Amino acid sequence: MTLNLLPNIEAPDAFYEALTEAQRDMSEDEANDMNARLVLILANQIGRLADLKEAIRLARD
Amino acid sequence: MLNTYQFPQFDYRQSPEQAAGTVLRHPVVVVGAGPVGLTAALDLAARGLRVVILDDNNTVSVGSRAVCYAKRPLEIWDRLGVARPMLDKGIEWKLGRVFLRDKEVYSFDLLPEDGHKIPAFINLQQYYLEEYMVAAAMANPLIDLRWKHKVVSMRQGEDHVSLAVETPDGIFQMEADWLLACDGANSDIRRMVGAEFTGQFFQDRFLIADIVMKAGFPTERWFWFDPDFHRGQSALLHKQADDVWRLDFQLGWEADPEREKRPENIIPRVREMLGPDAEFELEWASVYQFACRRVDNFRHGRVLFAGDAAHQVSPFGARGANTGVQDIDNLSWKLAAVVKGQAPEALIDSYHAERAFAADDNILNSTRSTDFITPKNAASRRYRDAVLALSGKYPFARPLVNSGRLSTPTPYVESPLNTPDAEEWSGRMAPGTCAADAPVRSGGQAGWLLEHLGEGFTLLVSGPEAEPVTCGAFTASVLRVGQDIEDSEGKIATRYDLCDGAVYLIRPDQHIAARWRSFDPEAIRAAILRATAGTEA
Numbered sequence: 338m339t340l341n342l343l344p345n346i347e348a349p350d351a352f353y354e355a356l357t358e359a360q361r362d363m364s365e366d367e368a369n370d371m372n373a374r375l376v377l378i379l380a381n382q383i384g385r386l387a388d389l390k391e392a393i394r395l396a397r398d
Numbered sequence: 399m400l401n402t403y404q405f406p407q408f409d410y411r412q413s414p415e416q417a418a419g420t421v422l423r424h425p426v427v428v429v430g431a432g433p434v435g436l437t438a439a440l441d442l443a444a445r446g447l448r449v450v451i452l453d454d455n456n457t458v459s460v461g462s463r464a465v466c467y468a469k470r471p472l473e474i475w476d477r478l479g480v481a482r483p484m485l486d487k488g489i490e491w492k493l494g495r496v497f498l499r500d501k502e503v504y505s506f507d508l509l510p511e512d513g514h515k516i517p518a519f520i521n522l523q524q525y526y527l528e529e530y531m532v533a534a535a536m537a538n539p540l541i542d543l544r545w546k547h548k549v550v551s552m553r554q555g556e557d558h559v560s561l562a563v564e565t566p567d568g569i570f571q572m573e574a575d576w577l578l579a580c581d582g583a584n585s586d587i588r589r590m591v592g593a594e595f596t597g598q599f600f601q602d603r604f605l606i607a608d609i610v611m612k613a614g615f616p617t618e619r620w621f622w623f624d625p626d627f628h629r630g631q632s633a634l635l636h637k638q639a640d641d642v643w644r645l646d647f648q649l650g651w652e653a654d655p656e657r658e659k660r661p662e663n664i665i666p667r668v669r670e671m672l673g674p675d676a677e678f679e680l681e682w683a684s685v686y687q688f689a690c691r692r693v694d695n696f697r698h699g700r701v702l703f704a705g706d707a708a709h710q711v712s713p714f715g716a717r718g719a720n721t722g723v724q725d726i727d728n729l730s731w732k733l734a735a736v737v738k739g740q741a742p743e744a745l746i747d748s749y750h751a752e753r754a755f756a757a758d759d760n761i762l763n764s765t766r767s768t769d770f771i772t773p774k775n776a777a778s779r780r781y782r783d784a785v786l787a788l789s790g791k792y793p794f795a796r797p798l799v800n801s802g803r804l805s806t807p808t809p810y811v812e813s814p815l816n817t818p819d820a821e822e823w824s825g826r827m828a829p830g831t832c833a834a835d836a837p838v839r840s841g842g843q844a845g846w847l848l849e850h851l852g853e854g855f856t857l858l859v860s861g862p863e864a865e866p867v868t869c870g871a872f873t874a875s876v877l878r879v880g881q882d883i884e885d886s887e888g889k890i891a892t893r894y895d896l897c898d899g900a901v902y903l904i905r906p907d908q909h910i911a912a913r914w915r916s917f918d919p920e921a922i923r924a925a926i927l928r929a930t931a932g933t934e935a
Binding site for chain 1: 780781783784785787788792794795798
C-alpha cells in the first residue's frame with residue numbers, strides 16, 4: 338500500500354475553497370460532469386494501477 | 399438477394415452409409431461448415447486425419463456476418479494453403495480512427511512494425527472466406543463435406559458419440575470417436591450435451607447495414623461517438639470487398655428492431671451519415687444485440703466445442719471468428735496426436751486450459767469495450783462522456799477511449815504445456831506466445847520464418863550445435879538460423895533475442911513451448927514430453 342493517507346495537500350483550505358468555488362454556480366448535473374473530469378485528470382496524475390484501485394476501494398467502502 | 403454476390407448452391411448427396419443403412423464409426427465428425435468448422439476440417443486433414451463435416455444448409459454464410467480477419471487467423475489459413483485468395487480479395491487495413499462529433503480524438507495502428515508476411519487485418523465478407531475454404535475442402539480427399547445434414551440427436555458413449563442425422567432422405571445413425579461442435583452461438587450440440595453457456599447480455603441494439611457505394615474514404619476503421627449525423631449514439635464505417643461498406647449504428651435498447659431494419663428507415667440514416675449527394679444501394683441490413691458468454695468446459699467427454707459454440711463476444715474488436723479459428727489451431731495438432739495414439743487424452747484437456755483462458759481474455763476485452771460504448775448506468779455514462787470530452791483536448795484521456803480493442807492472440811502464459819524460462823530473455827517470445835514472423839532468405843529466395851516451421855515440433859536454433867530430438871512419437875526437427883534460413887533483416891535476432899547458441903522449441907501450432915540459451919537434448923526431451931501431456935515411461 339503506497340497511498341498517502343496523511344495530510345499531503347498544501348494549503349488545504351485554499352484547495353477546498355477552489356473546489357467549491359468552481360461549482361458554486363453550477364447545476365447538479367454540471368457539477369457532476371466536472372467531478373467526473375476531475376477524477377480522470379487526477380487519476381492520470383497518480384498513474385499507478387495499484388494506487389488507483391486502492392483509492393477506489395477506500396472511496397467505495 | 400445481394401447486388402454483388404451470387405450465393406452458390408452446393409449439391410446434397412446421399413452418403414453411402416445412409417443408403418446402405420450401416421452405422422459407421424468415423425474418427426472425427428465436425429458439425430457446422432462455417433469458418434471454424436471448415437478450418438477444423440482443413441487443419442485435421444493437413445495432419446493426416448479423415449474428417450466428415452456436416453452442415454444443415456447447402457450454401458455459404460448469408461448476410462452481414464464477420465468482416466475483419468486478423469493477422470493470426472490469416473497466418474493459420476496461410477499454413478493451410480487457403481490464405482492467398484482471401485488476401486487477394488480482401489481489403490488490407492491497420493489504422494483505426496475514433497471521432498467525437500466530427501473531430502478525431504484517437505487513432506491506433508494495429509501493426510506498427512514491418513517485417514511480417516501477413517497484414518494486421520483484412521476486411522472480407524464472410525461468404526467469400528467460406529467459399530474459398532469450401533473449395534479447398536471439397537478438393538481434399540480426406541474431407542467428406544456433407545450438405546443438408548442436420549444432427550437431430552446425440553448420445554455420448556464411453557469412447558464415442560452416436561448421432562442421429564437428418565437429410566432429405568430421412569434420418570440415419572452415425573458414430574464418431576470425436577465430435578467437434580462448430581455450430582455457432584446457438585449450437586444445437588451444446589444444448590444436446592446440456593453444457594452451461596453463461597455470461598452477460600447487453601441492453602442495447604445495433605443496426606448493421608452493408609451498402610454498395612463508390613467512395614473515397616480511406617480503408618481505415620472509423621468509429622464515431624455522438625456523431626452529428628446520429629446524435630447521442632455511436633456509428634462505425636468500414637470498407638469490404640466489391641465496394642461494399644459496413645455501417646453500424648447504435649440504436650439504444652428502446653429501438654424496435656423490425657421497424658429499424660426497413661429500408662425506408664435505414665436510407666435516411668445512411669444519407670445523413672454520407673451526405674445528400676452520396677450514391678449508394680442497400681445490400682443487407684439487420685438489427686443485432688450482443689452477449690458475452692462462454693461454455694463451462696470446451697470438452698464434454700468426446701464432444702469438443704470451438705468458435706461461437708464455445709464463446710460469444712460483442713463484435714467490437716473482431717474477436718468472434720478470429721478467436722474461433724485460433725481454437726482450431728490449438729486443437730487440431732492435439733486431436734491428431736491423440737487419434738493417432740501418439741499422446742494421451744490429457745493433451746485434449748489442455749485445449750480447454752489454453753483456449754478457455756483465451757476466451758476469457760477476449761470476453762474481458764469485449765465486455766470492457768461494450769461497457770464503454772453502452773454505459774450501464776448514468777454514472778458510467780458520465781465518466782464515458784468525461785473521457786470523450788477530455789480526449790479532444792488532452793492526450794492523456796485518449797487511451798481510455800474504447801471503441802473496441804482489436805483481436806490479437808492471447809499468449810497462453812499459464813499453460814501447463816509451457817516449460818518456464820530458466821534464464822533471462824528480452825522481447826515478447828515467452829513460452830505460450832505465438833511465434834512472431836520475420837523475413838528470411840533461403841536458397842537465395844526471400845521468404846518468411848513461419849513458412850519454415852514444420853508441421854510438427856521445430857527447434858529454432860542459432861549456431862551449429864543442434865540435432866533433431868525425439869521424445870516418444872514426437873521428433874522436433876531443426877531449423878538453423880544462419881544455415882537453413884538467413885535472418886536477412888536481423889528481425890529474428892531481435893524478436894526472439896536469439897543470441898548465438900539459443901534454442902527455441904516451437905509447437906506444431908507455432909507457439910513457443912520452451913527456450914534455452916544452449917542446446918541440451920535432455921531438457922528438450924523433457925519439454926516435448928510436457929508439451930504433449932506425456933508422462934515418463
